[in-house]
Amino acid sequence: MDPTTILAAGVASGTILLFAAIGEIFAERSGVLNLGVEGMMLIGAVAAFSIALTTGNPWLGVAAAMLAGGLLSLVHGVMTIHLRADQVVSGLALTFLGTGLARVLGEGLSSARDVAQLPHLTIPLVSGVPILGPIFFTDQSVLVYLGYALVPLAWLWIGRTRPGLHLRAVGEAPAAADAQGIGVYRTRYVYVFVGGLLAGLAGATITLAIYPGWFGDQTVNGRGWIAVGLVIFAQWSPLRAAFGAVLFGAIFRFVIDIQGVDVILGFENPFRAGHSATFFLDMLPYLMVILVVVIGSREAVRKRVGAPAALGRPYVRGERGA
Amino acid sequence: MHLRLEPRIDAPRWFTAVVTLGALAFALVLSGLIIWLVGGDPVKSFGHIVVAAFGSVGVISDTLVKATPLILTGLACSLAFRMRLWNIGAEGQFLLGAWGASAVVLAPILPAGTPAIVVIPAMMLAGAAAGGLWGFIPGVLRARLGVNEIITTLMLNYVALFWLEFWVFGPWSKGGFPETEPFPPEAWLPRLTDFAASFPLLGGLTVHLGLIFGIVVATIMWIALERTRWGYEIRLIGDSPRAARYAGIDINRKIIVVFVISGALAGLGGMSEVAGVVHGLQDRISPGYGFTAIIIAYLARFGPFRVILASILFGALILAGREIQPSGVPAMIQGIVLFALVGSDVLIRYRIRFDRRLATA
Numbered sequence: 001m002d003p004t005t006i007l008a009a010g011v012a013s014g015t016i017l018l019f020a021a022i023g024e025i026f027a028e029r030s031g032v033l034n035l036g037v038e039g040m041m042l043i044g045a046v047a048a049f050s051i052a053l054t055t056g057n058p059w060l061g062v063a064a065a066m067l068a069g070g071l072l073s074l075v076h077g078v079m080t081i082h083l084r085a086d087q088v089v090s091g092l093a094l095t096f097l098g099t100g101l102a103r104v105l106g107e108g109l110s111s112a113r114d115v116a117q118l119p120h121l122t123i124p125l126v127s128g129v130p131i132l133g134p135i136f137f138t139d140q141s142v143l144v145y146l147g148y149a150l151v152p153l154a155w156l157w158i159g160r161t162r163p164g165l166h167l168r169a170v171g172e173a174p175a176a177a178d179a180q181g182i183g184v185y186r187t188r189y190v191y192v193f194v195g196g197l198l199a200g201l202a203g204a205t206i207t208l209a210i211y212p213g214w215f216g217d218q219t220v221n222g223r224g225w226i227a228v229g230l231v232i233f234a235q236w237s238p239l240r241a242a243f244g245a246v247l248f249g250a251i252f253r254f255v256i257d258i259q260g261v262d263v264i265l266g267f268e269n270p271f272r273a274g275h276s277a278t279f280f281l282d283m284l285p286y287l288m289v290i291l292v293v294v295i296g297s298r299e300a301v302r303k304r305v306g307a308p309a310a311l312g313r314p315y316v317r318g319e320r321g322a
Numbered sequence: 323m324h325l326r327l328e329p330r331i332d333a334p335r336w337f338t339a340v341v342t343l344g345a346l347a348f349a350l351v352l353s354g355l356i357i358w359l360v361g362g363d364p365v366k367s368f369g370h371i372v373v374a375a376f377g378s379v380g381v382i383s384d385t386l387v388k389a390t391p392l393i394l395t396g397l398a399c400s401l402a403f404r405m406r407l408w409n410i411g412a413e414g415q416f417l418l419g420a421w422g423a424s425a426v427v428l429a430p431i432l433p434a435g436t437p438a439i440v441v442i443p444a445m446m447l448a449g450a451a452a453g454g455l456w457g458f459i460p461g462v463l464r465a466r467l468g469v470n471e472i473i474t475t476l477m478l479n480y481v482a483l484f485w486l487e488f489w490v491f492g493p494w495s496k497g498g499f500p501e502t503e504p505f506p507p508e509a510w511l512p513r514l515t516d517f518a519a520s521f522p523l524l525g526g527l528t529v530h531l532g533l534i535f536g537i538v539v540a541t542i543m544w545i546a547l548e549r550t551r552w553g554y555e556i557r558l559i560g561d562s563p564r565a566a567r568y569a570g571i572d573i574n575r576k577i578i579v580v581f582v583i584s585g586a587l588a589g590l591g592g593m594s595e596v597a598g599v600v601h602g603l604q605d606r607i608s609p610g611y612g613f614t615a616i617i618i619a620y621l622a623r624f625g626p627f628r629v630i631l632a633s634i635l636f637g638a639l640i641l642a643g644r645e646i647q648p649s650g651v652p653a654m655i656q657g658i659v660l661f662a663l664v665g666s667d668v669l670i671r672y673r674i675r676f677d678r679r680l681a682t683a
Binding site: 035039075079083084085086088089090092093094095096097098099100101102103104105106107217222225226228229232276277279280282283286287289290293294297298301316 | 616
């Protein structure tokens, strides 16, 4: 098991988290916490898999996944933006709903094999660069490359464009944004929807590119929640989210890969598949999330950067302190 | 015409009840519609649930058995949610409780042959302690370091499941199967059917002492919340943290205490499940009780006695839902119910006004 292979696999696996985390960053930057990422990813995963299976076209699967995630996110949008529901509970409900719906729609899909997958590409020239080439640019899924493009675009959009400025204004000071003539509700709906699209895409990335297949509600396996944790660690920045996504992608891959190794540094591998010690290995990504969220929270307190000021709060025109 | 939401100071209780039941009815109709859309027969599905869960004394008893872990985890969530503390980790705390209680018998902490009068309280204590520890971690991280408790409790759910699997597949495995040796009868909670020798009518009824735990805990929690200063402070923190701070309440301390109690209650639920129903430890001991508990807490609007009623309802759904096709239907219904409840909140918190004049924008 050489490090380049692990890192390359980690980058691929991290793409799942990347799409979901950047989607959540968009939603949260507008002031709407959406804890339904896990549910939206599952719906996206099942939509992608079943459409790709029936049509034979994986791209239609990707489109269906994004649409499904987006539509589901709008339910959360209506609840939290217009009906002013508690964002935490509505997000949890979204996860329950998405999980249940995905299981209903995915009935019988788990026996299906050989779904048409998205193509893998090797980029000429850059793939020849030592170390970086084999990790980032050799035999990766197209979606991985899409992820590379999304990170700087999201960063530029949020930090360097007018609509991005409006997005931040709505999330930090909705009353001021409203006074400037920015539609607070409209902006929030748009970015909640974008979050849903990207969560759906993350789901499609699982079933059509990185871990092909449908494994019921085990398919997403907590990655939606990890993405939510990553957003805190990333302090709502797409660049830091990319770093976190690759880190966790690598951890997820490592946990799988090391179980196939017989000998480590001359000793028998205690974590070989079939040994009960592997369960401690399985804990690793989830424990790491707690660790990075603790680090992120500490740093946020120290540097006085934090969540968007209006995160979690419904906006009501003319209400004090909104 | 323009729609306007006007905050209500206080909604009458009957109105809250009507809206909640209305939301429940709406959710069931919507679920039926989806079942119909995916090719099922909603009338048959719901009819099946009613008959399979309440059709005879025997199945009512089975429903109550399913409701028991839900009551304890539901109370765990209600207590935390009342303070607006998002303990989404009742599932993990339940699993740890089941593990802790099992350890008393399997480790073994108490030697074989110890009478039930010692074993059962020891298991209760161990289960509650293990669950409480699993609640303490997110509690202390939130109170001392300001770490979001939703993420930590969720992650600890996964960690708890793997911890349980380690013991069930590893040290405590019975011949390599994912289950342990059955507990000796001293570690079983008494069931109604155990008294069938004296009262033949009770034969086959599997309701166990855990249900009494639930009722007792609900009563204590109601008294604590509604009739003590401690409970008043929790409600105050939940309704207005700022007012609570001005009143000099040590919120951080309360966060830790409430998290530990919440975890201990869910842990007791795990103990009641292994000692009352399974009589051993398995990896698939919970079909998501700790997650259903979140919905139950919401349906009950955090009222301890209402948690019991809501648990019976969801116990019926879980019991009867096992045979419903497609298999995801019960989970989907739970999601729709929670959404309907969350959405219906708007009617309780706001009065909806229709202004005939144009909005002056």
